[in-house]
Amino acid sequence: MLSCQHITQKASDYIEGKLNFWQRLKFRAHLRACIHCDNFLRQLRLVIGYSSRAGHQCASEAEVQQVLHRIRQAESTSS
Amino acid sequence: MELEDPDWVHKLCAGDEAAFAELVRRYHPQMVAVARGIVGDSIADEVVQEAWISIHRNLSGFQQRSSLKTWVYTIVCNAAKTRLCKEHKHRGQRDNSLEPAGMPAEFFDENGAWREPPSDWHLDTPEQLLEESQLQECIDKTLSLLPEQQRAVFTLREVEQLDLSSVRNKLELSDSNVRVLLHRARLKLMQVINHYQETGTC
Ligand SMILES: [Zn+2]
Numbered sequence: 001m002l003s004c005q006h007i008t009q010k011a012s013d014y015i016e017g018k019l020n021f022w023q024r025l026k027f028r029a030h031l032r033a034c035i036h037c038d039n040f041l042r043q044l045r046l047v048i049g050y051s052s053r054a055g056h057q058c059a060s061e062a063e064v065q066q067v068l069h070r071i072r073q074a075e076s077t078s079s
Numbered sequence: 080m081e082l083e084d085p086d087w088v089h090k091l092c093a094g095d096e097a098a099f100a101e102l103v104r105r106y107h108p109q110m111v112a113v114a115r116g117i118v119g120d121s122i123a124d125e126v127v128q129e130a131w132i133s134i135h136r137n138l139s140g141f142q143q144r145s146s147l148k149t150w151v152y153t154i155v156c157n158a159a160k161t162r163l164c165k166e167h168k169h170r171g172q173r174d175n176s177l178e179p180a181g182m183p184a185e186f187f188d189e190n191g192a193w194r195e196p197p198s199d200w201h202l203d204t205p206e207q208l209l210e211e212s213q214l215q216e217c218i219d220k221t222l223s224l225l226p227e228q229q230r231a232v233f234t235l236r237e238v239e240q241l242d243l244s245s246v247r248n249k250l251e252l253s254d255s256n257v258r259v260l261l262h263r264a265r266l267k268l269m270q271v272i273n274h275y276q277e278t279g280t281c
Contacts (some may be wrong), residue, residue, distance in 0.1 A: 004187060008182045046272075063126070068103065
C-alpha cells in the first residue's frame with residue numbers, strides 16, 4: 001500500500017493523468033481507504049480551481065501605455 | 080478572462096488599437112512571468128517588449144489555426160530563447176532538482192502516514208475563495224516570491240491552461256521537471272490557503 005507521504009508527492013501526477021494503470025489503481029485504493037488523503041486531494045483540486053483564476057493578473061494602464069509607446073517608437077524608426 | 084471571441088480576434092488582426100491595448104492588458108504580466116522563467120529577471124522585460132513589437136507587426140498574418148493565446152506565448156518564448164542563444168547566457172538559477180515534492184516530512188510519521196492530517200477548510204469552493212480579497216493579496220505575494228521557473232510553469236499551465244507537453248516545449252524543460260515544478264507551486268499555494276483558512280491572514 002502506498003504511504004500518505006507518497007500520495008502527496010504524486011497527487012499532481014494523478015490529477016494530470018500521468019500515472020500508469022497500476023499506479024492509478026494503487027493510488028485510488030489508498031484514497032478509498034484513507035480519509036485524510038482523500039481530503040488532501042480534494043483540497044489540491046480546489047487550489048487548482050481557485051488559483052487558475054486568482055493567479056491571473058492584468059497589466060496596469062501605465063504598463064499598457066508603455067508597451068504601446070515603445071511599439072510606436074520601434075515602428076517609426078524602422079519605417 | 081477569455082479573449083478568443085472570433086469577432087474580437089478579427090478586429091484585433093485588422094489593426095484595431097483598442098483591441099490591441101486589451102490584448103496587452105490581458106497578457107503582459109503573464110508574458111513577463113514566463114519570460115523570466117527562461118531568461119531570468121534582468122532582461123525579461125526587454126524580451127517581452129521585443130515580443131510585443133513582433134506580435135503587433137505580425138498580427139495581420141495571424142492564422143487562426145492555433146489559438147491566439149498559444150501564438151502569443153510561442154512568440155514570447157521564442158524571443159526569450161533567441162536572446163539566450165545570442166548572449167551565450169546560461170539561464171538564471173535553474174531548479175533542476177527532481178526530488179519528489181510533497182508536503183514537509185514533519186507532517187508524517189516514520190511510516191509515511193499523516194501525523195498532522197489536513198484540517199477541514201470552511202471555504203471550500205473556488206467561488207468562496209475568490210470572494211476573499213485578503214487571500215488574493217496573499218496569493219499575489221506568494222506568486223511574486225516563487226522561483227522563476229516555478230512561476231513560469233504555473234503561469235502557462237494553471238493560469239493559461241496550456242497542456243503539459245506544450246509547457247515543456249515552450250520552456251525547454253523535461254517532462255518530469257515540469258511536473259515537479261508545477262506540483263511545488265501548487266503545494267506552496269495550498270499551504271498559503273490552508274494558513275488563511277486557519278488564521279484569516281497571510
Ligand atoms: Zn493516506
